[in-house]
Amino acid sequence: MAITDGWRQRRTRRYLLHALEIVERRALFSDTVDWPTVRAEAVAACAGAVSYTGIHDTVWTVVKQAGGAHSGLRRPGPASAWGTGTLPSGEVIDGVARIGLPACSERGRGYRDTGHQLMRDLAAAGPSGWVVDLRGNQGGNMWPMLGVIGSLLPDGVLGYFVPPTGPDQVWRLRQGRVLLDSRTMARTVAPHHPGGPVAVLTDGGTGSSGEAVAVAFRGRPDVRTFGSETAGMTSANEIHPLRDGARLSVTVAWFADHHHTVCRGPLQPDESGGTDPLAAAVDWIRRTR
Template identity: 35%
Template structure:
């Protein structure tokens, strides 16, 4: 592997010209989580088709991407890519080719589409919340970028803080936390915002051999050890008592920092997990900046829940039920409905 990297980088004169060697080395690690972050990763997504699918069923379409412009939507079924049946995993069968042919069954009609990879604008998904039933607050946490700024001048953690306070003020006393479309990113704004639902104190830890670095939440602050890494600006919802019911919804798209937030609820007496097993990226990435603004994110530790259980793969739900992506968060959403039934009886 070293010889191949040396060959790939032999004529490099700029940092960018070393990217092929770096990507080869990262692929050789085989951890599925370490990756190269390009200098403009905070502004655009490069060379994407623009969708996420599970077992061929589209779960998410990136706004402004080739998939979006072609009219693909959640719930559409990809039957084949370049004539090959897709696999059961996330984007399983999405080849790296520049142009791909998709055979799709979309809303009762079969279509054949030729999509060419292109750059897409980077969108900042916004946390959302609403009363989903009397006394039940639904909080949806999407992924969070390294920069937690949101359109309109707010931040991710502030948006979640205000959502929780508003829902509690509207009568929410039981909660649904939907992480099914949380692809990961920056865990600290997520934790600072949603921490009141998980509880005060140590909620998990990064673990490497005998070393341990706990993450904590208290009074609007998310910290690692004693170092505060994100703090909300105003008063936060007081942390819930441990027996207050919180249903956490997960899916194969729940990944990386989305899985860290999931782990932050494991071991809490009032929590139950619904949905499908997560992506399995339960490792922590350390960031190493390069001279041109790019960065290597290298998996350097595993994640553990508050009980000390270390994870090396997917987080399994306690109630297994598949998401119907065409009915996501509608009255017909099977995962949400089972969670609401549990909340009504808990």
């Protein structure tokens, strides 16, 4: 029994050190951590562990310390994909098109297809402007989201991932393709950039990739934001699967808008819109036109 336990302890120690090495190498605030001390304390805390479950809490603590609030560890078990069963929605309100973008699952094929058809239908109505509703969008896969609403944005830089030490990665729109550097991540639908003012709605439930979509609209002519400040997860994560099925989520870069203004923390709206930001946004678009 002792031999078996000794083997298990060595195995879990290797697991722990592997996870710590990923965090040390990639985490956004890694250079603020005293790694010799943190590593020694983590190993001591897990010295008697004979299963991976016994060290998850320690890994969680370290990745939060080095990666910030957006980092974490998802323990093994049934995956709860972002936005499962939730698809984009749309309507026309007083001649203004509203496209609602919820959180998006990891693959997002149904999300993309539904969103593309909605954009075609809404554009066919000849709206005087657009509302991109990101309220409650907690994140997930940002690329299908940008693919759905990319036709409302001009060609060029949409934003950046900015790590502590370069190089930055650029999100770009080029002839209907959403690119990460030179790699195609999603496609938009015609008509491309149909014109008219765009209002973006956010709230405290807008986080992570939902905030990335908001960042893509920041600082553009004929765009105004309404609602309340976002969740403040304006950063990019890498997902590292571990050998027991746990998923280590390590924050590695900040978002920046197309002016290369880095976003650290919640995004503030231009206007609160009072108790009904959607009505305020529609009114602004109608007055602008």
